[in-house]
Structures are given as C-alpha cells and as structure tokens.
Amino acid sequence: MWVRVCSVLLVPLLWLGSAVGLVVAWEAGWGGDESAALALEMPATAVVPTSPVVPTSPLVPTSPHSFVADAARAVAPAVVRIDTEREVARQPFDPALLDPLLRDLFGDPSGSMRERGQGSGVVIDAGKGLVLTNAHVVDQVDSVEVTLADGLHVDGAVVGADSVTDLAVVKIPGSRDLRAAPLGDSEALEVGDWAIAMGSPYGLERTVTLGIVSSLHRNINSLGFADKRLDLIQTDAAINPGNSGGPLINATGEVIGINTLVRSGPGAGLGFAIPINLARGVAAQLSTGGQVVHPYLGLQLVPLTARRARDNNRDPDALLQLPERDGALVQRVLPASPAETAGLRRGDLVVGVADQPVPDPASLLERVERSSVGEPLPLTVVRGQRELSLTIKPAALPHTG
Structure with a gap:
C-alpha cells in the first residue's frame, strides 16, 4: 500500500488496525581499552616513556562521533515541525443509527470538526523566514504552527503551494537567530551515496535515520500518481508519517531532497524524496506568492515497446495495429488542448521530440516540463505506416485548486 501523505493526521478518534511502536536508537562510538606492552632489553638507566602511543591506522576514528552526527548537526538548526488545523464537515451517521439513545451516546453528527495534521519542514531563507515543505502538509489548512529547533513555537502562513510537484513555502518571522540549511546538488548524486532523513515522524522531533x-x-x-510530475530520489533511510517536508541530506550535511513518499505494508522500506534542484526552483517561484507554471500538451500516454506491439498485432482480435517501435502511445487526446490543435490522434506513437528519441512517456513529459509555454515543440509521430513531423505549442497546465 502506498502512503502518499507522510504527514501525520491527528483526529479525535482511535486509530483502527494500527499500532505505533517507539524505537529508541543510540549511536555507539569507538570504545574499549587498548594497551600494548613492548619488552625491550635496555640499560638500567634508560627511561621508558609512559605516554600512550597514538595509533596511526586509518580504521581508528579521530573523533568520537560518526559522520552522521556531524552531518545532522549542520542541518538540525534548520529543521522544523509543522502542526496544522482545518475545519472539516462531520461525516453523517447512517439514518438507521439515528436512534435517540445512539445520538446521546455519539453526539450530534451534524456540523463540523477541527482536524489536526503534522509534518516537517526546513528553513531555506533565514532572513525572510521561508520554510520549504510538502504541499500536502499544508493543503487547505486554516492555521499553521511551526516549532523551531530550539523549541520556540511561531505562527506560519502559507505563501504558496504547487500540487503538481507537492511543494509549498511557509513564511515565519525571520531573525538573526534563525538558521537556514545548506542546499546541495541533487544532480551530483550517485546510487549508493549516503542518505540521512531528518524530521518529526509520528511527532517525534529531531529524529535522524540513515540509509x-x-x-x-x-x-x-x-x-x-498520474497527477504529479516528479523524478524522485529513492532511499532506504527510514521515512515515516510526519517526515513529510523534512530534509534528506548527504554525508557532508547538505540538503539533497525533500521527503515526500513512503511505501508501507508488505515491501516496506522504500522512501522517496523530491530532488533539491527541482525544489529550489519551485520554491523561488512560490516565495513571491506566484503560481508555478507547468507546460502541458493534453495527452494521455501509455508506454509501448516493439515486443508488446508485435504481440498485439499477432492477435486476430486486435482492434488496432500498432507500430512495432518503442515510444509513447497516445491513448487519449484531451479536447481543446494543444495536442488536438496540433492534429494528434488516438493511436499515434510519439517517438521523438526536438530531435531527441522518446522511448517512453516519462521522457516526453520530462522534455515538455523543460519547455516554455507557447514555444513550438517539434514531435516525430508514427501513424500507421507513416512517420510524421508535427509541431505543438505547450499551454499552461490548468490549475485545479
């Protein structure tokens, strides 16, 4: 089961079918007594030095703390907890349960209730008091309270949010004492690099996990998640509900991602973070109160491989003969969209964009995301036995609220 929101939702009801276990982890340093005796044949007047010999082996650490402690210490002052509240309508009871005795027992089901949520965030601009977090942490909330690393509680206001990238910026009072986190380069990452997740899982502040x-x-x-446009960092560092919006950092104490997704249930242990290079650009647009513009074509696409196409074409009951090539197959063209204007049809196979091959829908969407609204974008399309060259002008993705 995928858990899309990593924020903790606190409601005045008992959680059903789940239990939260608290695990206390500690970091053990190098320890133990080490001594070495050296028997030498010396004159009686010789003086044997009593100071210990300093080992030179690279396996012996020069600091009692690990690199994880050093990295976490560099970012910890910028990590915050975010508590939210919003008013939601109560779910009405089944009419069969509206017995007066049950009404007295459960109360009046009409009206509204206050719903509380919790997540994490990271300060990215101390002077302006800007905190980066996930959009789903602050979605449609009425109030935001931010708990700083020193325990101080301050009110926050949502400056802007972008549901497509699941990023939001919250503003708090800026001050000289506020610390911003150092931001790294997510494009410099390699598989196997250390990843350290920080935040407040299940409301447990200042939690650090390693992977x-x-x-x-x-x-x-x-x-x-068909409504998002993200290429995520996958990590095995423990990410749990409440970590949403908190930083994923590297071994040198730089933020490389914003925690956003976790896989729960069977096969758990998979966490995902939004790359900081993307988050940095989105935050720059949101911090001014503006909306993030995402170009779109108006296509619903499915991946097609040559092998899959051959299997389809051998089927005598196949409704459509497919081009036996890799690409992004057009499943639907949205009405009044740039794709309809450009003449794309259901069954077309997009195999190239701007002289670059398109092996799958993800590669096409990535190129579209890097394009500009209204800027002509050349496409190479296979339709039946013909290869066509079409030009499409991406429009701004409509905001759904």
Whole structure:
C-alpha cells in the first residue's frame, strides 16, 4: 500500500488496525581499552616513556562521533515541525443509527470538526523566514504552527503551494537567530551515496535515520500518481508519517531532497524524496506568492515497446495495429488542448521530440516540463505506416485548486 501523505493526521478518534511502536536508537562510538606492552632489553638507566602511543591506522576514528552526527548537526538548526488545523464537515451517521439513545451516546453528527495534521519542514531563507515543505502538509489548512529547533513555537502562513510537484513555502518571522540549511546538488548524486532523513515522524522531533540512495530519477507516475510530475530520489533511510517536508541530506550535511513518499505494508522500506534542484526552483517561484507554471500538451500516454506491439498485432482480435517501435502511445487526446490543435490522434506513437528519441512517456513529459509555454515543440509521430513531423505549442497546465 502506498502512503502518499507522510504527514501525520491527528483526529479525535482511535486509530483502527494500527499500532505505533517507539524505537529508541543510540549511536555507539569507538570504545574499549587498548594497551600494548613492548619488552625491550635496555640499560638500567634508560627511561621508558609512559605516554600512550597514538595509533596511526586509518580504521581508528579521530573523533568520537560518526559522520552522521556531524552531518545532522549542520542541518538540525534548520529543521522544523509543522502542526496544522482545518475545519472539516462531520461525516453523517447512517439514518438507521439515528436512534435517540445512539445520538446521546455519539453526539450530534451534524456540523463540523477541527482536524489536526503534522509534518516537517526546513528553513531555506533565514532572513525572510521561508520554510520549504510538502504541499500536502499544508493543503487547505486554516492555521499553521511551526516549532523551531530550539523549541520556540511561531505562527506560519502559507505563501504558496504547487500540487503538481507537492511543494509549498511557509513564511515565519525571520531573525538573526534563525538558521537556514545548506542546499546541495541533487544532480551530483550517485546510487549508493549516503542518505540521512531528518524530521518529526509520528511527532517525534529531531529524529535522524540513515540509509543510502537506492535509485535516482524514479518517475512518480510509475508509483501510481498520474497527477504529479516528479523524478524522485529513492532511499532506504527510514521515512515515516510526519517526515513529510523534512530534509534528506548527504554525508557532508547538505540538503539533497525533500521527503515526500513512503511505501508501507508488505515491501516496506522504500522512501522517496523530491530532488533539491527541482525544489529550489519551485520554491523561488512560490516565495513571491506566484503560481508555478507547468507546460502541458493534453495527452494521455501509455508506454509501448516493439515486443508488446508485435504481440498485439499477432492477435486476430486486435482492434488496432500498432507500430512495432518503442515510444509513447497516445491513448487519449484531451479536447481543446494543444495536442488536438496540433492534429494528434488516438493511436499515434510519439517517438521523438526536438530531435531527441522518446522511448517512453516519462521522457516526453520530462522534455515538455523543460519547455516554455507557447514555444513550438517539434514531435516525430508514427501513424500507421507513416512517420510524421508535427509541431505543438505547450499551454499552461490548468490549475485545479
């Protein structure tokens, strides 16, 4: 089961079918008494030095703390906890349960209730008091309270949010004492690099977990989220509900991602973070109160491989003969969209964009995301037995709220 929101939702009801276990972890340093005796044949007047010999082996650490402690210490002052509240309508009871006795027992089901949520965030601009977090942490909330690393509680306001990239910026009072986290370069990451997750899982502030970068450029659509445009960092560092919006950092104490997704249930142990290079650009647009513009074509696409096409074409009951090539197959063209204007049709296979091959829908969407609204974008399309060259002008993705 995929858990899309990593924020903790606190409601005045008992959680059903789940239990939260608290695990206390500690970091053990190098220890133990080490001594060495050296028997030498010396004159009686010789003086044997009593100071210990300092080992020179590279396996012996020069600091009692690990690199994880040093990296976490560099970022910890910028990591915050975010508590939210919003008013939601109560779910009405089944009419069969509206017996007066049950009404007295459960109360009046009409009206509204206050719903509380919790997540994490990281300060990216101390002077302006800007905190980066996930959009789903602050989605449609009425109030935001931010707990700083020193325990101080301050009110926050949502400056802007982008549901497509699941990023948001919250503003708090800026001050000289506020610390911003150092931001790294997510494009410099390699699979196997250390990954350290920080945040407040289940409301447990200042939690640090360690893992590695398990994979890069993991397309979020392959995880079942068709309304997002993200290539995620996959990690085995423990990410739990409440870690949402907190930083994923590298071994040198730089933020490389924003925690956003976790796989729960069977096969758990998979966490995902938004690359900081993307988050940095989105945050720059949101911090001014503006909306993030995403170019779109108006196509619903499915991946097609030559092998899959051959299997389809051998079927005598196949409704459509497919081009036996790799590409992005057009399943639907949205009405009044740039794709309809450009003349694309259902069954077309997009195999190239701007002189670059398109082996799958993800590669096409990645190129579209890097394009500009209204800028002509050349496409190479296979339709039946013909290869066509079409030009499409991406439009701004409509905001759904």
